[in-house]
Amino acid sequence: MNSARTDRSPRRRFQLRLAMLVALGVFAQESVWNFHDAQTPVTLSEYTTSVALIGLIMGLDNIIGIFVQPLMGYMSDRTRSRWGRRTPFIVIGVPVAALLFVLVPLAPTFPVLIAIIVLFSLTANSFKPLTEALIADNQLPEHRSKANAVGRFASGLTIIVSALLSLFVVDESVELAYVISAVVMVACFAILLVSLRESRTAAYRAVVDEDRELGREGTGFFAVFTDIFADRDRSRLFMIAAVIVTWGAWAAIRALLTLYGVEQLGLSRGEAGGLTLPASVAFLVVIIPVAILSDRYGRRRMMRIGIVVFAVGALIAFVFNTSTVATLSGVLIAAAGFSGFAVNATVMLWNLAPSQRLIGVYTGIFAVAQAVGSSVAPAALGALVDATDWSFLMLFLTGLSLVGLLLTFGVRREYAPSQLAEQEKYVEAERGE
Incomplete structure (x- = not known):
């Protein structure tokens, strides 16, 4: 009995190397998206003075992602090839997206520019969930929060990279800045795919072995969603709703904070824009320790604690809503709290998926919930501010x-029993590595 336990434990360790490799892919794609969000609106402004039109075009990536990401996740779940499940789509998508991205500042006319942006969004959205799915593919469920934290930390660093490109390169040559961003993405993905060799990983071999046992016939695309709504255990449904609401609150504070600083605190535009910096730093500092605690003490517990801390931070900012220092402190506390939710939300959906073979589509479902919350919440809270006053923004965020928080109490379990049973196949497959 003791020897069996000793024999099993090394294979259940956190796969740090794989987490770092996949985080490189997350860094690669998010660095391009961040630069796109920062600089493409300026490129659009050379052709139109309508801020509404610019906002609509820039929002197309969210709309496209809602339809494309779950479908591509599902297609990759069903793919078996000598390259693996996710790799074939990434190998095709990354260079095409990079080429389209380089063409953005070179577009000769406004219609051509719109076409390039739409095609870039379509292509980049097609492999975005697959990169994130690799996080779950290559870790046992008990270690996924740590792996996800490494990925989110890498994602957070891309804000700095985007800012540096904007600061040191854009004014000299905006075309060169787009090229550098695209080359970084291609190089990072090349390192990831060559080093990972997905088809040789324990995760891929376990899926192939399961195919031999159960056959390739799997759950249909629409059946995945039917299963979520029809299940008597509403854990997955409540988790998706919690993502929409809580991620929406975070998106609202990020979208409206600069305006809040100008209108409520009387700051200049530049000073108000700096309010998000301490929050970003706090998020990066605490996210990995929070992930370690989550894997040890439970994800639901850490999510709930995180949301409570977020609410306390927003409430502090509301109570002292004329103080810049109090606002900074409140937002910093809120960001630290949100990390408890951010690092676990995707992982909860991964672990509640009925099978390891559906990780891709569940990554896409998370992306849809995130996009819906990020689109609806800022608009809804903005409407409430219009109806009342800027001084109430932080109170609305608290609510x-x-x-x-209430929605998380509808999540009654952290793992799908069927996926826990699949762990043994993963452990057996690791013996071949």
């Missing part, structure tokens, strides 16, 4: 976060 919205508490709704998210």
Whole structure:
């Protein structure tokens, strides 16, 4: 008995090397998206003075992602090839997206520019969930929060990279800045795919072995969603709703904070824009320790604690809503709290998926919930501010976060029993590595 336990434990360790490799892919794609969000609106402004039109075009990536990401996740779940499940789509998508990205500042006319942006969004959205799915593919469920934290930390660093490109390169040559961003993405993905060799990983071999046992016939695309709504255990449904609400609260504070600083605190535009910096730093500092605690003490517990801390931070900012220092402190606390939710939300959906073979489509479902929350919440809270006053923004955020907290209590389990049973196949497959 003891020897069996000793024999099994090394194979259940956190796969740090794989987490770092996949984080490189997350860094690669998010660095391009961040630069796109920062600089493409300026490129659009050379052709139109309509801020509404610019906002609509820039929002197309969210709309496209809602339809493309779950479908591509599902297609990759069903793919078996000598390259693996996710790799074939990434190998095709990355160079095409990079080429389209380089063409953005070179577009000769406004219609051509719109076409390039739409095609870039379509292509980049097609492999975005697959990169993130690799996080779950290559870790046992008990270690996925740590792996996800490494990925989110890498994602956070891309904000700095985008800012540096904007600061040191854009004014000299905006075309060169787009090229550098695209080359970084291609190089990072090349390192990831060559080093990972997905088809040789334990995760891929376990899936192939399961195919031999159960056959390739799997759950249909629409059946995945039917299963979520029809299941008597509403854990997955409540988790998706919690993502929409809580991620929406975070998106709202990021979208409206600069305006809040100008309108409520009387800051200049530049000073107000700096309010998000301490929050970003706090998020990066605490996210990995929070992930370690989550894997040890439970994800639902850490999510709930995180949302409570978020609400406390927003409430502090509301109570002292004329103080810049109090606002900074409140937002910093809120960001630290949100990390408890951010690092676990995707992982909860991965672990609640009925099979390891559906990780891709569940990554896409998370992306849809995130996009819906990020689109609806800022608009809804903005409407409430219009109806009242800027001084109430932080109170509205507190209320919205508490709704998210209540929804987490509908999540009654952290793992799908069927996926836990698949762990043994993963462990057996690791013996071949």
